[in-house]
Amino acid sequence: MRQEQFVARHQGEWSAFEHWLDLRGDARRSRGQPNDTGIADEDMPARYRRICDQLALARKRGYSPQLIARLQQLMQRGHVLLYRTPPPRWRLALRFVLAGFPRQVRQQAAAMWISMALFVLPLVIMFATLQARPEVIHSIMSPQEIAGLERMYDPGNEERLGRDSGTDWQMFGVYVMNNTSIGLRTFASGLLGCLGTIYVLIANGIGIGAVFGHLQQVGFSDTLWRFVVGHAPFELTAIVLTGGAGLRLGYNLLAPGRRSRVDALVEAGRIGARICLGAALMFLIAAFIEAFWSSIETVPAWGKFTVSGVLWTLVLSWLLLGGRGNTDEA
Amino acid sequence: MTRAKLDTYREVITPEGVALHLPACGPVPRALAWAIDLSVRLGVLLVMLMGLGLLGGFGQGVGLVVMFIIYWIYPIAFEVLWNGQTLGKRALGLRVVAADGGPLGWLPAITRNLLRVVDMLPFGYAAGLIACLSDKHGRRLGDMVARTLVVHVGREHMPSLAPAQGVYPVPPGLQPDEQAALAAFGERAPQLTPARQVELGDILSPLTQARGHAGVLRLYGMANWLMGRR
Numbered sequence: 001m002r003q004e005q006f007v008a009r010h011q012g013e014w015s016a017f018e019h020w021l022d023l024r025g026d027a028r029r030s031r032g033q034p035n036d037t038g039i040a041d042e043d044m045p046a047r048y049r050r051i052c053d054q055l056a057l058a059r060k061r062g063y064s065p066q067l068i069a070r071l072q073q074l075m076q077r078g079h080v081l082l083y084r085t086p087p088p089r090w091r092l093a094l095r096f097v098l099a100g101f102p103r104q105v106r107q108q109a110a111a112m113w114i115s116m117a118l119f120v121l122p123l124v125i126m127f128a129t130l131q132a133r134p135e136v137i138h139s140i141m142s143p144q145e146i147a148g149l150e151r152m153y154d155p156g157n158e159e160r161l162g163r164d165s166g167t168d169w170q171m172f173g174v175y176v177m178n179n180t181s182i183g184l185r186t187f188a189s190g191l192l193g194c195l196g197t198i199y200v201l202i203a204n205g206i207g208i209g210a211v212f213g214h215l216q217q218v219g220f221s222d223t224l225w226r227f228v229v230g231h232a233p234f235e236l237t238a239i240v241l242t243g244g245a246g247l248r249l250g251y252n253l254l255a256p257g258r259r260s261r262v263d264a265l266v267e268a269g270r271i272g273a274r275i276c277l278g279a280a281l282m283f284l285i286a287a288f289i290e291a292f293w294s295s296i297e298t299v300p301a302w303g304k305f306t307v308s309g310v311l312w313t314l315v316l317s318w319l320l321l322g323g324r325g326n327t328d329e330a
Numbered sequence: 331m332t333r334a335k336l337d338t339y340r341e342v343i344t345p346e347g348v349a350l351h352l353p354a355c356g357p358v359p360r361a362l363a364w365a366i367d368l369s370v371r372l373g374v375l376l377v378m379l380m381g382l383g384l385l386g387g388f389g390q391g392v393g394l395v396v397m398f399i400i401y402w403i404y405p406i407a408f409e410v411l412w413n414g415q416t417l418g419k420r421a422l423g424l425r426v427v428a429a430d431g432g433p434l435g436w437l438p439a440i441t442r443n444l445l446r447v448v449d450m451l452p453f454g455y456a457a458g459l460i461a462c463l464s465d466k467h468g469r470r471l472g473d474m475v476a477r478t479l480v481v482h483v484g485r486e487h488m489p490s491l492a493p494a495q496g497v498y499p500v501p502p503g504l505q506p507d508e509q510a511a512l513a514a515f516g517e518r519a520p521q522l523t524p525a526r527q528v529e530l531g532d533i534l535s536p537l538t539q540a541r542g543h544a545g546v547l548r549l550y551g552m553a554n555w556l557m558g559r560r
Contacts, residue, residue: 002558003513052346059349062506064513064557072351076431079344080413085435167387173394180398188447191471196448249475262474269475273440291391 003063010054014074017047021077048078099323101278105241106320108248108271115243118201119236126209130217137214140206149211153220153227160295161227168291175287179235183242183279187272190246191265193254197246204239226301229308230294233315234286238279245275282315340467340479342431350431353482354467357459359422360480364455366418371400405443410436419480429477438476445472498551501537509556516553519546 001009020037024044039047055071105112129136137146152163163171182200189196215224249268256264293307339351378396382389408416414426414434426434426442449458449470458470467479500512519527524543531538531545538548 003556004558049346052344052348056348060506062509062513062556064517064553065510066514066517068510075344075348076350079350079431080427080433083432085410085433088436167391169391170387170394171391173391173397177394177398177401181402184402184444185447188444191445191448191475192451262477265475266477269441269445269477270437273437273444273476276440276444 001061003058003061003067006054006058006061006063007067013047013050014071017051017074017078020044020047021074021081025077025081044078045082048075048082051075051078096274097278097281098318101274102319102322103324104271104274105244105278108244108275111248111251112240112244115197115201115247116240118198119205119240119243122202122205123209123212126206127213127216130210130213134214134217137210137217140210141214146214149214150218150220153215153223155220155223161223161297163295168295171295172287172291175290176284179287180280180283183238183283184276186239186242187246187249187276187279190249190272191253192250194247194250197243197250200246201239201243222301226299226304227294229304230311231286231290233308233311234282234289237315237319238282238286241275241282242279245272245279248272338468340429342429344431352427352431352479354469355424355480355482356468357462359424359482360462360468361455363416363418363422363424366421367405367416368418370417371404375400402443405446406436406439409434409443410439423483424480425483426478426480429479434478438478442472442476442478445475448472496547496551497555498548500552500555512549512552513556515549516557519550 016038020039023033023037024035024041035041051071051074055068055075058068058071141149153161166174182204186197186200189200212224212228215221245268249265249272252264252268253261259267289311294304338356339353342350342352344350375397379393382393382396385392405416409419409426412420415424419425426439428434428438446458449455449461449472451457455470458472461470461474462468465474469479473479500509504512515530519530522530527546528542531549532541534549535541535545538545538552540548
């Protein structure tokens with residue numbers, strides 16, 4: 001069959017399909033609207049497959065590229081519509097937070113433990129070193145930084161804990177922007193064969209260990225611990241989790257196993273996206289606690305420690321027990 | 331034996347058994363789209379910060395949250411919710427799709443945008459550029475890990491009628507892709523300058539047995555014959 005005859009025979013069908021795509025393609029906009037396109041919604045897949053057939057025929061018969069381009073465009077629009085991702089639903093999001101995310105974390109337990117070791121060991125070693133040899137702090141932080149740090153946690157500072165100046169909201173913004181960005185970068189830099197993630201984890205461990213160790217040494221331990229215990233369960237855990245996701249990514253690059261390297265990376269990328277989604281939520285909660293609860297000066301130490309204990313229990317039982325038993329997963 | 335083609339499209343076989351041709355996009359349009367996005371993001375941020383600056387500490391805090399949203403969430407949300415396009419990509423006629431031609435899901439969008447961190451290394455998207463230039467389908471590292479692809483959005487070509495009415499029989503033995511090339515000439519040549527038409531037509535003088543304008547007319551005739559215009 002010549003191209004002109006082919007076009008003449010099927011032109012109407014193509015226009016009708018295009019019309020349907022224009023009017024009914026967007027499910028949200030067309031909801032409740034009467035369907036006057038001449039194609040019932042449930043007939044669309046059949047119409048789509050006919051267009052696929054015609055495209056294959058047109059290619060086989062060597063029709064002009066313009067015609068093929070038009071058919072392909074129709075087909076692609078149908079393809080995108082038929083195979084689109086389901087819209088996000090609140091129920092699914094809730095199920096992910098409560099069950100899917102903890103399960104994902106436990107599935108990557110090995111990476112998470114290694115990440116924790118890379119973060120906690122430098123922290124503890126740094127803290128202990130500074131108790132024995134306080135002068136080491138000067139090889140890590142500049143005098144200005146030390147002075148700023150001491151000002152933030154000075155017990156004589158009556159107003160707010162853990163900050164120089166700034167209101168609760170301002171600090172909330174700072175924590176959201178800085179801490180979450182650090183977490184997300186910890187994951188992404190894992191693509192450099194784990195090296196980026198390892199560097200970020202160790203550097204943060206040393207940095208936090210130095211701050212804690214120095215403040216403990218100069219006798220500001222009361223204000224320090226009253227400030228940090230509240231948000232630590234969320235913030236420190238989230239850093240470890242993004243680190244674990246980054247290690248998984250780098251490891252899959254270095255040792256893909258019985259898959260192609262790209263397949264292994266894609267798998268790790270999916271895992272990483274899920275973990276970063278949950279970790280971003282944890283960073284958000286941590287920023288909220290850090291800005292509005294941790295900094296309150298008037299709450300006594302026992303109050304802060306009790307709340308911290310409750311939060312640690314919540315976080316750990318969420319990660320260790322969440323989603324056990326049911327395995328239905330989208 | 332088929333020879334490798336110079337085209338940059340990626341061929342994907344859909345579940346219906348039809349090959350989908352995805353025209354992969356190179357680094358330059360993507361960089362331009364990114365630059366447009368950057369200026370839009372900076373502009374919005376600047377306006378927001380000026381407005382929020384009047385509110386003191388509260389405003390600064392909200393401003394930082396806005397900065398977080400614009401930095402991290404803007405590309406993810408736009409690409410998933412707006413057919414794979416950010417504002418810059420829309421301006422340049424680009425779209426992010428899954429590597430199988432399907433629409434972009436949430437997880438791939440998150441992965442490809444988080445991994446910008448690595449593509450930006452060591453400065454100015456150098457790693458991404460090298461990956462993009464060495465990959466067959468112009469993907470940066472984030473695209474490879476997320477299994478996504480940036481494609482050109484097809485522009486609708488209105489096939490113009492062949493200017494010549496004559497019909498000239500095509501010599502037998504032409505392959506389908508050769509026939510397609512002739513038909514394409516018939517539809518697209520009217521958009522070219524006459525000199526370029528003649529230049530292209532002369533390449534086919536062994537087929538048309540004519541040179542210059544006469545050769546071009548014969549090619550139009552063959553295209554008409556192939557299309558079935560009698």
